[in-house]
Amino acid sequence: MNPTAKATRWALAGRVALRVVALALFGAIAGAVWGRAWAGVSLALALMLAYEWLQLARLLRWLRLRDINEAPDARGAWGDVVGLLLRLLRSRRRRKRQFLGLVRLLRRATAAVPDGIVMLTARREIAWFNRVAERMLQLNRRTDRGLRIDNLLRQPEFTAYLRGQQYQTPVTIRMSGEPEVFLSLQLVPFEDGELLMQVRDVTRATRLEVMRKDFVANASHELRSPLTVISGYLETMAGDTGIDPELQHPLQEMLRQAQRMNGIIADLLSLSRLEQHEGEIDGEPVDMSIMLQHLQRDVLARAVRPRQVEFRAESPAGLQGAPDLLYSAFRNLVDNAANYTPPEGSLTVRWWVDGEGGHLAVSDTGIGIAPEHLPRLTERFYRVDPGRSRATGGSGLGLAIVKHVMQKHGGDLAIESAEGKGSCFTCHFPPRRVTEIAVDRARAAL
């Protein structure tokens, strides 16, 4: 114990002792007048005790009342006690008011947010939600607190998202009922495993997207027939020897451009077909060694190609998928590599299987791609070098098609490239897509 505290304690004890002694002395003197000093002392002390009890009783009554305005007005030490208690009560009341104000402010703020907000516990139970979320997710304020969110939002996309723990990107779900409503849900972890869920209505954006897809599909389809007529006539005219030789060159050029346009429209149509259907494609087992043979034949048939071409199927395993889609995707990659690699360069295509699934890599020693282009490479019509790629006759849709085909097979496309050194495009397929093919081949051989 520190010495000052000890000193105050002694001083306190001294003061109390002094008061009691003084009171007892006063009683003794007053009693002595009647010749009964001890009775006087007893009376004085009893009176003092009664007074203190009275004060205590009043204090207790006040505390039970819980009314800050009814404070008893007490003297001495009791007055100090009442004063201190009053201060405590007032500051507590002030803090409570501040806190309530803050809660009210927060509640108003979350109500004003145009997005729905749901707070989830670590056990994925609904802890709280705002009115927007209540309306959008068809929740019920009365019954739904404490229920698990995936019991009410049962869309398979959402349950997979919730379980997958990959919350960087939002997930879009369709609500049941008419008219169709699409919601984008984004989970944000905070504290110890608790989650904040942000809900946005993306119906308009989703509808626009559908309209865009329909428009592209319809427009390409409509463009096709007039173009067929034009290129038909051009072909006839180009083959006609009676035509003025001065017109031969422009005719050839027109024919070439018409063919290019045909290619673009064909690519647009296959892209929109890929986009039309949701979900993955199941397909059939595809023999990858035969696939590679076909691709190799295509490359070798080209007029201009890298001198060194190598195709290696390092695994006998096959791939579960749609053969025509896979072929067009791989063909796009191989064509790109051949287009952008000088004749003295080399082109390698490898197929292998490991614990992470099946992989097909197309690598070349071509001109490569600058890093700033890599993220946008799979966008439609995105050109690294507009002059050059048009000269090669590409549609600008090849990599977009590859990306979509990979999505249809649950896989993804990885691109690595160093400018001036070459590029490597790798298609990664999940393990569930890798199948046994040897049996089929044995049967085919019989």
Add this chain to the structure above:
Amino acid sequence: MDTADLTHHTSRRFNEDLEQLRSKVLAMGGLVEEQLRRALTALTEGDSTMGQLVAAGDQLVNRMELSIDEECSRILATRAPAAGDLRMVVATIKAITDLERIGDESEKVALIAARLAGLERPADRYRELRHLGRDVQELVHQALDAFARLDAVQALSVARSDRSVDEEYDAIQRQSITFMMEDPRTIRRALDVMAAARAMERIGDHAKNLCEYVIYMVHGRDVRHAPLDGIEQQLNSAGN
């Protein structure tokens, strides 16, 4: 002290098991809802590839039914649940059968849709079928919501609205018969439309069954094969 702790611990684990079971059933329900939606889209959009997707989804539904069934047997064997917990497990075993049937009927609708996509489509794009499909979809959704919330009141009102689905089914049947009598060339299509409507009507019945299990879980009263109005009175008097 030790034993008290132990029982507390096991009952908490048990509660978690039951919660997990309910979530699994509802996840299966979500999948079935998606199957039904896909089948109806296939029907109204004339999309033949959707059928494949639904067929693949049905295998998943079947696997889930097996796994939940096994889980129920495990809980019955190891925990020997009583009262409400027992009702919950029993209702679950029944509910997954109905859910699986809804999945099967959805697959049927998707197959019919693939077949109808090959035929000429009427101008109204099967308006009656679409309408019936939407109602049935809503019925299944509400039934599963009632299951999630253990809401017997909602369950009862859903069970009651199954009646309007039955009426719509009758209307489609009458209409199809009229078509067939007017023009025998439409018989093939009309038969398919009737089969699809029949499948949807069955889905409505299964949704109604789900609602009856909810009432059984909450009130411990088996309300199958009983008139719905009487049930409401019974439940009201039981609640008071």
